[in-house]
Structures are given as C-alpha cells and as structure tokens.
Amino acid sequence: xSEHNQTPGLRSRIYKSLxxxxxxxxxxxxxxxxxxxEVQDPAQYVAAKWSxxxxxxxxxxxTLIIALLATVVAALDRKKTDDYHFQIMANSxxxxxxxxxxxxxxxxxxxxxxxxxxxxIMIAILLFAWGLGYFFYRWRGFGx
Amino acid sequence: MKNRLKVLxxxxxxxxxxxxxxxxxxxxxxxxxxxxxxxxxxxLAFKIADLFEMPIEEIFxxx
Numbered sequence: 442x443s444e445h446n447q448t449p450g451l452r453s454r455i456y457k458s459l460x461x462x463x464x465x466x467x468x469x470x471x472x473x474x475x476x477x478x479e480v481q482d483p484a485q486y487v488a489a490k491w492s493x494x495x496x497x498x499x500x501x502x503x504t505l506i507i508a509l510l511a512t513v514v515a516a517l518d519r520k521k522t523d524d525y526h527f528q529i530m531a532n533s534x535x536x537x538x539x540x541x542x543x544x545x546x547x548x549x550x551x552x553x554x555x556x557x558x559x560x561x562i563m564i565a566i567l568l569f570a571w572g573l574g575y576f577f578y579r580w581r582g583f584g585x
Numbered sequence: 586m587k588n589r590l591k592v593l594x595x596x597x598x599x600x601x602x603x604x605x606x607x608x609x610x611x612x613x614x615x616x617x618x619x620x621x622x623x624x625x626x627x628x629l630a631f632k633i634a635d636l637f638e639m640p641i642e643e644i645f646x647x648x
Contacts, residue, residue, distance in 0.1 A: 523610040523611050524610070524614070524626045524628075524629055525610065525611065525614035525617055525623050525625075526611065526613070528623070581622070582620070582621070582622020583622070
C-alpha cells in the first residue's frame with residue numbers, strides 16, 4: 442500500500458487542520474495590536490514629541506512602506522538569485538523570525554537578571570539566527 | 586527525490602561548474618541537487634530536462 446493511502450497520524454492531522462490564512466491573519470492582527478499598544482507605553486519611547494496616536498500612525502505607515510519595498514526587493518531577489526539560494530534565504534528567514542520571537546519571550550522571563558532587551562540586541566539576534574539558519578540549510582539541505 | 590544528474594553530467598564529461606553555467610545557476614545549486622539536498626523548482630527541472638533532451642521523469646525519480 443502506498444504512503445498516500447494510509448490514515449494520517451495525529452501530528453499530520455494537526456498540521457493539516459492549521460489554515461495558513463487564519464494563522465497569518467491572527468499574526469497580522471496581533472502584530473498591529475501590539476504596535477498600537479506598545480507606543481502608548483511612555484517607557485517605549487523617551488523623546489517622542491508627537492502624541493501616542495500620531496506615533497502609532499507613523500509606525501503603521503512606515504511599516505507598510507518598508508514591507509512593500511521589502512516585497513519588491515524579495516521579488517527582484519527571486520528573479521536574480523538562483524532558486525536554490527533564494528530558497529535557503531527564505532527558509533532561514535523563517536528560522537530567524539521564530540528564533541527572535543522565542544528568544545525575546547525567554548529573555549522577558551529572565552528580565553530581572555538580563556535587563557530589558559534593546560532593539561539593537563533584538564536585531565542582532567535576528568541577524569545571527571538568519572546567518573545560522575542559512576548555514577544550517579547549506580549544510581543539511583532541504584530536499585528531504 | 587532521487588535524480589540521475591551526476592551520471593548524466595559525467596556521461597557528457599561536464600564539471601559541476603560547466604553544468605551550472607549551462608543552466609545559469611550557481612555551482613552550489615548543481616552540487617545540492619546532485620547530493621539530494623535540494624529539489625529544483627519546476628522551471629529549473631524543465632531547463633535541466635531540455636538541456637539533456639530527456640523527459641523530466643527520466644532524470645528525477647521518486648524515492
């Protein structure tokens with residue numbers, strides 16, 4: 442009997458029940474919500490001269506513009522870089538995102554000892570994880 | 586996915602760099618396909634099939 446005719450396992454069924462559109466819709470709303478809420482916190486920005494709502498609006502517009510530019514650049518990358526390297530960059534970017542989010546969560550739990558994570562440290566973790574992910578895929582591949 | 590790229594390349598006495606140049610990809614891409622670390626995209630698979638003048642299914646095999 443071929444593998445396709447077998448009843449899928451629990452893990453496989455859980456993965457298949459996840460709807461990417463719903464999951465990323467949730468991510469989008471959570472991200473937007475956090476952006477709006479975080480700028481209300483005076484501790485997040487010390488020297489802002491604008492009101493919290495103006496800062497939130499500016500952050501949303503800036504994010505939209507940069508995300509649009511990044512989409513255009515990624516499309517150029519896809520055309521100009523060969524498929525193999527583009528796939529590695531894209532897959533390692535996923536690793537970088539997940540790593541940065543979870544390191545931030547763990548860091549928050551240890552905040553009394555580690556102090557508040559700065560934006561620079563967050564970016565450093567993101568870049569470090571992206572590089573690690575890149576070389577992980579270069580070494581292991583992703584054809585299996 | 587298995588493939589016969591290394592054998593087909595050797596039959597033509599091409600190096601990985603030669604094949605990469607003919608396919609307009611990097612040598613690392615050719616190496617990754619040959620070692621099974623990367624399954625090429627469909628357009629690249631068609632390009633490979635065109636280059637070797639063979640059907641795709643005679644180059645790329647199911648596991």
